[in-house]
Amino acid sequence: MTEWPYVRLSEVCEKPQYGAIAKGSAEPVGPLFVRQTDIASGRIKWSSVPYCDLDPSEFEKYAIRPGDLLISRLGNGVGNAATVSETRSAVFAGYLVRFQARASVAVPEFLGYQLQSKAWRQHVAGFRSGAAQPTLNAQQMGDFQFTLPPLGLQRGIAATLSALDDKIESNRHIEDLVLDLAEAMxxxxxxxxxxxxLLKDSGRWLSGGTPSTSTTEYWGGDLPWISAASLKSFYVDASDRTLTAAGAAVATHIVPAGTVLMVVRGMSLKTEFRFGVAQRDVAFGQDCKAILPRIDSSVLAVALRANRETILGLVDEAGHGTGRLATDRLERLPIEVPTDTRFAKVADSLLARGTQAARENHHLVQFRDALLPELISGRIRVPEAHRAVEEAIA
Structure with a gap:
C-alpha cells in the first residue's frame, strides 16, 4: 500500500469558525440558514433549509462558499459533515463549525470524504462516550488524523466518489419530485x-420505545430502529441503529411496510415535520408515532405532506429547544380524502417510483461507503475504482 503522510485536519485547513446565532424562518426574511439537521450523507439537503433574519452586516462573516466544510458540533448529529458544492445566498448556524481547506495542500472534496469515513466516526465517538448531550469543539475536530495523498490523487479520489454522489443526488431529486407531484394532484x-x-380515525396508532441500551443482545440485529434523529427520509427503510428480535420484543412495536411514521418529539420539530412510509418491517422509538392505515397508505402520507405547515403550528415546547406534538392535538387534525378512489392508484404509482429511486440509493450508498475507505487509504487505485463506479451507475 502507498505510504502517505498522516496529517491533522487543523494542519491542512484555515482557522475554523463557529456559525451565526439566528432563528430559522419558513418566510424569505433573509439568507438561507443551514443547520445541522440539513446535513445528509455529506451534502446539504437544500430542500429543508429555512431562511433567517440575519443582520446584513453579518452576512459576509457567515456566508458559505463552495468548498466549505461544515461539521455539526452538538447533539445526536454531532460529527455529521457536509461539503458545500454550490453557490447560494446562505449562512451557517451556530451548531456548525466551518473548516476551509488550504488550497496548496488539500482538496476540500477529498477532506469531505475523509469526514464520511469510519476513522472519522471513531474519532467522534471518542468524545461522545458517556455524554448526556454529545459535543465536539473545533479543536477536537481539528485533531482528527488521516492520510493525505498528493493533490492530483486527492482530486481523482474525490471525482470518483462524486460520480456516485451525483447519481445519489439525482435519485433524491426524483424522490422529492414525485412527492411534489403527488401533493399537487x-x-x-x-x-x-x-x-x-380526523387523523385519529385514519388508522391504528402505536407508540414506540427504546430497549435498554446497556443490554448488548438487544442491539445490532437486522431490524431498523427508527428514531427522531434517523427519520430523515420519506421512504423509511434504514437507520443508524438496529435491533434484534429480543430487543424489539421488550420495548417497542414492529410495524410492517406501508405504516406511516411521524416524529412527535425532537429539535427538528421546531422547523420541520418529519414523517415517512415504512418500506419494510421496522421498529421505532418513543419520540415517534406510527399509524397502521385504514385508508390507502399513499393517500394518508400525501395528505400529511399537504398539511405539514398546519401540523407544525400544533408543535409546543418540551424544554431545552425540543419541540413536541401532543397526541391529542394531532389526532384531532382533520384531513381531506378525495372522493374519487382512482387517486389512490395514482398516488401508489407515483410513490412506487420514489421507492424505486430510494432503494437504488440504498445500494449505491452501501457501495460508496465500502469503496470510500479503500480509495482514501490507497488500497484501491483510482482507475480501478472509476471503472467500478461507471458499472454501478450505468
Missing amino acids: YVDECAQGSELL
Missing part, C-alpha cells in the same frame, strides 16, 4: 370532491 382532487376524516 392531491390538492386538485380534493378541490373536485373530498371527505373530512
